[in-house]
Amino acid sequence: MGIKKAEKSSLKLRRKRSISLLEVIIAFGLTALVVSFLFGFYRQLLKSQQPLEKDRQEAHSSIIVQLRLAKLFSEINADQLLKGNLPFFTDEIEGSKALILYHDNGIDKEPGFCGSIPSALYIQGGQLCLMSWSIDEEGRKEVFFEGINNLKFYFFSKSKKKWVEKWPEPLEKDPFPSMVKIILEEKSKKNLVFSFFLNDGEEF
Numbered sequence: 001m002g003i004k005k006a007e008k009s010s011l012k013l014r015r016k017r018s019i020s021l022l023e024v025i026i027a028f029g030l031t032a033l034v035v036s037f038l039f040g041f042y043r044q045l046l047k048s049q050q051p052l053e054k055d056r057q058e059a060h061s062s063i064i065v066q067l068r069l070a071k072l073f074s075e076i077n078a079d080q081l082l083k084g085n086l087p088f089f090t091d092e093i094e095g096s097k098a099l100i101l102y103h104d105n106g107i108d109k110e111p112g113f114c115g116s117i118p119s120a121l122y123i124q125g126g127q128l129c130l131m132s133w134s135i136d137e138e139g140r141k142e143v144f145f146e147g148i149n150n151l152k153f154y155f156f157s158k159s160k161k162k163w164v165e166k167w168p169e170p171l172e173k174d175p176f177p178s179m180v181k182i183i184l185e186e187k188s189k190k191n192l193v194f195s196f197f198l199n200d201g202e203e204f
Contacts, residue, residue, distance in 0.1 A: 075103035098122035
């Protein structure tokens with residue numbers, strides 16, 4: 001009688017142990033399933049964040065260019081008119097369209113670049129550059145934007161009431177156009193468009 005009870009209790013114990021082991025296996029399986037799901041979700045989240053981060057960087061770069069160009073065009077002056085020189089005109093530099101302008105650079109850490117200096121806005125090696133020259137004709141280049149395929153300038157002529165691609169226009173009385181539009185064609189086939197109002201020339 002005692003032997004039978006011992007056998008029954010041993011059988012029950014083995015059943016309990018086998019059930020517990022099955023539960024552990026199921027728990028491990030569920031844990032692995034959840035971990036793999038979370039890992040996949042995290043990986044997809046990282047992939048989706050990459051283009052967003054790229055867009056944020058591009059937007060930030062675009063804002064910096066907008067601010068820098070706005071400052072540049074707000075500094076334009078007509079001092080060179082008194083010397084018989086054009087203060088604002090289009091040209092070519094290294095095969096690229098360029099906008100040459102004189103502007104008040106204010107106080108600079110390099111004395112030669114203080115005050116009114118000439119600068120050129122153009123493309124070199126896929127970069128939007130501003131080359132400035134000191135009174136000693138020393139050049140200094142500043143990179144505004146990278147990844148550019150082409151650069152276009154448009155100027156609004158008050159006399160013709162339309163946009164033109166070169167400045168100055170023949171028979172144009174004012175030394176400056178009313179507005180300047182700059183189009184940057186990126187390598188990613190996106191276009192960045194910047195527009196700026198200029199002094200209407202009445203003060204000059």
